[in-house]
Amino acid sequence: MRLSDLCLACALSAAPLAADELTIVSWGGAYEAAQRQAIIAPFAENSGHDIEVDVYDGTWTALAERGPAEGWDVIDMLADQARVACARGLLLEIDSRALFSPEALQDFTPVGPDRCAVPQNAYARVMAFDDRAFPGVKPTRIEDFFDTTRFPGPRAIQRSPDGILEWALLAEGVPPEQVYGLLSTDRGLRLAFRKLDTIRDDIVWWDDPAEPAEMLRDGRAVMAAGFNGRFFDMAQNGRVPIDIVWDGRIIGIEVWAIAAAPDAPDAAREFITHATEAASMARFAARIPYGPTRRSAFDRIGLNPDTGVPMRAYLPNAPQHGGRALVQDSSWYANTEELRQRRFQTWLDAEE
Structure with a gap:
């Protein structure tokens, strides 16, 4: 093999694999801005995946009407809407035991992952x-x-x-x-x-x-x-x-779900695992008062990085609320x- 060919082969083997393109669908406004800062941007930086964020009205009907045409991958949903979408075959079934350890599954509160969705935050x-x-x-x-x-x-x-x-x-x-x-x-x-x-x-x-x-x-x-x-x-x-x-x-409860598709990208599962880590939940709750759905995240939540407001006092599922x-x-x-x-x-x- 010529030296030039050897150098080219080494360069190709060392090059990163092509990044997946991932479309994440959320709600817009301050909520989405907090997600971008706390969850989406760190994932994109660490994984190298190209992320596009779309906005919808939160309904399963929007997923049915727009999802396939617009290439939606990961959807932020209300738990009840995810149940309906799952029953109608619009969401991919998720093997939570393949994504999380037994200890992590026990850490979810007040509910754990179900057939098509993983809890991500609590609102009120x-x-x-x-x-x-x-x-x-x-x-x-x-x-x-x-x-x-x-x-x-x-x-x-x-x-x-x-x-x-x-x-x-x-x-x-x-x-x-x-x-x-x-x-x-x-x-x-x-x-x-x-x-x-x-x-x-x-x-x-x-x-x-x-x-x-x-x-x-x-x-x-x-x-x-x-x-x-x-x-x-x-x-x-x-x-x-x-x-x-x-x-x-x-x-x-807000959940993450994956749109049903025969070629659902592996990056979708990677994102959900990343987004539902205790550290990710804590970063999100520090920016907007929606509580984590993992017990271990509460102690990680401190001051809002922009305003200095102690955020734990404003979380809807904070234990101190009477x-x-x-x-x-x-x-x-x-x-x-x-x-x-x-x-x-x-x-x-x-x-x-």
């Missing part, structure tokens, strides 16, 4: 209020959301049955552990909608998750149902005195999607 649907609207006694419990006598003013609520039905039953005195069982009955649904009737005239509806915090800022509402990270961001960056009531919080809490039953959500929407639309139509 919470009640928040404009501190300026209540100079004296402040709201402290979910019953106050339905008390328009002591706490008058518009309530911002998502135009959806999600979350508000659970709150209605809590406000009626139903213990958290019985809420989803009761909502599985006609009696429970009637009780929830009857409670919702008591504030019908005080509701202002929202559709975009950014709206409830904006409504509090602009004075369009004095109380709002929304997501803890949005209220935190407005309070920190909007210089608005927004307070969160942790009582009645509904803790939901009051009642529900972990969203993703199986109930997946199995009652059509029923909930139908009953909710009937209730809305009765308003007109």
